[in-house]
Amino acid sequence: MIFLSKFPFKTQKTAPKVSDNRSTSILLQAWFIRQTMAWVYTYTTLWLRVLEKIKNIVREEMNNYSCYETLMPALSPRELWDTTGRWDSIDVMFHIPAANNKEYWLNSTHEEIVTPLLQEFIKSYKDLPVCVYQIQNKFRNEKRAKSGLLRWREFVMKDAYSFHADDEEFVKYYEWMKQVYMNVFTRLWLANDTFIAQADWWTFTDKYSHEFQVRLDIWEDVIFYDKTNWNCFNKEVAPSLVWVQNQLESELKERQDIEAHWVIWVDALVKTLGIPAEKSTKTMMFETEIWDFIVASVRGDYDINTLKLQKILWCKLLKLASEEKIKEITWAEIWYAWIYNLPVWVKLYIDDSVKWLTNFETGTNKTWYHSINVNFGKDLAIPEKFYDFKEAKEWDKNPETWVTYEVFKASEVGNIFPLETKFSASFWLTFLDENNKSKTPLMWCYGIWVSRIMWVIAEYFLDDVWIAWPEKVSPFTHYIVVIWEENIDKAVKFSKILNINSDDILIDDRLSVWFGQKMSDAELIWIPNIIIISPKTLEKGGYEIKKRWNKESELVPFSF
């Protein structure tokens, strides 16, 4: 059993206001965490116990079904990151100047360490598949909090890396790992609201790139979910079909070119020209490493999702075209470069949100001018194909089922991403296949945001009072309130007959704290079972037990 007098613990009378989530306030009030600096926390004994319990659940599931734990360092030399070109390309990383003119990386991820590590091991197809995982502190040089407290500068993560001879072998492994992850979230009581969402991916594979998202109103990710076929997408990649608002007009009007100085945003268009956003278009020009110049257009009330566009264009680089380039090609100032009146040779991509428009607006490719009452087949050639590169919005439909998505906020608690051969190729990691031919293994990585899960649990199980801990991760299962020094012995004796892990019993043996404070502290940290041993209960020959889940209390006689 653990004695409360043996670690610093002092609750606050009220919850400090610190962020957009109530759980963090309460965690501060109840002495679970202390802030050392922005997004860097000290874990008190209470919170550390929650962390360790979650780590052990992750560990047990990983060990039982996939692979065993290893531990890579937090520091790594610059040379490894130069090999993959990531030293300069990831901007949220800590670069550390070190003795002897060296530079180190404070690791936020470990592909550059695990690949050379496994290079020594993987020689033949017989050595595959192989997987290693670790539970480790990660660091990110964050500029600002993206959303509340989910982005830290220092956090605990479980990261695993697997190596495979071929895709087929991986698919089996992937299904296996998905099950391991769902086992973890089931044990954490989160599985009912955990969605496996298709996510952004580094490579061009769109299979097997998934985020495990827990539905929670206040967090950062937006999920598009179709319950008819369980399709689930992160907003970043969600395919979408517009809610067609019956805009097809039977009469195709005559195109008009209107002079309108400095009307360059959709808002201004709506206000000045009185055109509804859904009858306007939004156009942007890009350069890619393949195409010198491409034009993309969506309906005015949508935005372009560059990630989706990139995948259509099959390009790694997608950057806005320069003003000079736009003027050179369209003869118009950047703000008036649009789809109407474009040189015919320009590669034009039109989103399917524009498909059902008649008599719509577009820029004229002539400075100061907008065209209205533009129509396909009349003023513009009908494109061979319409695409889907709009940023999905609420009320949009899943193009596969034509069913309107359910849209909600969620927090990512895990992910599986394909690394393909990006890292194995960079480090020249190869193996000999069954025919003695040299091949490059495929790599996958798997993450669980261990310390973030602590906050997700705190927020998820928050009721009107406070956190109703799942018993498996509660810092303690039993909190024994003892009044008077001479009764501490009784509490210890009683703990021994409880027949549970003695480490899960907290005895509030503080002598300088009164009964009232002990009771309010016990309720504030909301251990599932509160046991009171006081002169009053002893008079009746027993103890009182209060249970969190049914909110009842009961006087029980001692049986020893």
Next chain:
Amino acid sequence: MIFLSKFPFKTQKTAPKVSDNRSTSILLQAWFIRQTMAWVYTYTTLWLRVLEKIKNIVREEMNNYSCYETLMPALSPRELWDTTGRWDSIDVMFHIPAANNKEYWLNSTHEEIVTPLLQEFIKSYKDLPVCVYQIQNKFRNEKRAKSGLLRWREFVMKDAYSFHADDEEFVKYYEWMKQVYMNVFTRLWLANDTFIAQADWWTFTDKYSHEFQVRLDIWEDVIFYDKTNWNCFNKEVAPSLVWVQNQLESELKERQDIEAHWVIWVDALVKTLGIPAEKSTKTMMFETEIWDFIVASVRGDYDINTLKLQKILWCKLLKLASEEKIKEITWAEIWYAWIYNLPVWVKLYIDDSVKWLTNFETGTNKTWYHSINVNFGKDLAIPEKFYDFKEAKEWDKNPETWVTYEVFKASEVGNIFPLETKFSASFWLTFLDENNKSKTPLMWCYGIWVSRIMWVIAEYFLDDVWIAWPEKVSPFTHYIVVIWEENIDKAVKFSKILNINSDDILIDDRLSVWFGQKMSDAELIWIPNIIIISPKTLEKGGYEIKKRWNKESELVPFSF
């Protein structure tokens, strides 16, 4: 049970030569560790299991007897270190440039974090004593390996910090913590060779500043031990009495001043003038924050221990006097400034190694000149007092007992240091005592070098073959060698009836590895019990067991 096929493991045929210690070579050969960069290691599954077992032993002993675990961050803001003035004064620290023009410290120690943390808790004498500890990754920006592999850039440490109302309260706590530490080392089978040595200390307290040193021939610290009274000192602070070599000559000769150009080191003196080192003196001039100029002299075969001298002078700053200053005061070039012929007003400290010299040599305080046949009471005033500020040497005696020290090398595995009020005062941490008066609490810190202990154990238990693991920290207690796939089931079934923690059983289920390789791997990682289940043993209806400690093997019939 743990299956060897589920983590990367490939031993090397021979042990790579990497350092001055055999254990590291063997750890590399046996796939326990991999080097990510100089003094930064990846721990494989095997080595991580050793680490976790040691951590748990430390944790259990700390929890049982002193306080409970907490976890402070690895990053901290520069401001905290500016408050104590340590940002610039500790040179082996990583300073990290961060976003928004901030600077962080990658913590190598946590006084600057724990003091403000406890400030919120400590208000009254009733809140004292209080202690927190953590087991955490520490970082040091080491320029070079001081000795083999004991200094790392990244390592695991248990550090504890206690706060006390007064000295008396601390003394009780200190004795308690010393017992906790010895309990840890006993469980790690190291206690028989663990010495509690008095060590260097930050403050002027010489009580309660101790290092726990494990006797090991190859490591960095040198220990002076007097077995008659168990006095034990780190060389840095060992008091010493010279082995008097009967140098008192009855006839006091006439002093002679000899011109000897460029004879400025004791070696040259011995060679050129034929004077034995033990009949010469070595003198240095210093400035301190209290004394403008002081002169210190030891016998020629000794060195001055500036730490010991500093404690005699009771000064924080002790630096060599400049050439100009020396010339100004002694009228001699720096190399000839010595104790003979000094202006009488100069503060002169003479080590007791000089006390029994007759007819000895010293510089003359006249450029190019040495004086020989110098004698106290004749050429030099007899000092009121002789001091002990010589660097202790082998064959020296303990001044307390006049017993010759036993001198040996050792590795520090733990320490207890007084911080007094250095940090509590810097952060204005105060509490109200029983009379409602504001006081500054005393602080102490306690370290255990957790990851270093792993290496100490590996080296300490090395025999002619390899490491004979103490069972409590061995990565596994049982290694089951299985031949043929169909026998794996038998191994699993057998493991279940072994009635030990199933995680401690390693089943070598690798299919691509032959029996011979499995046996040599099993011996290389030297798990205490090796069990062989092969067609040969099965034919005889059982398994073979080989025990590490008695080196015997036995055929045992299956009982299931």
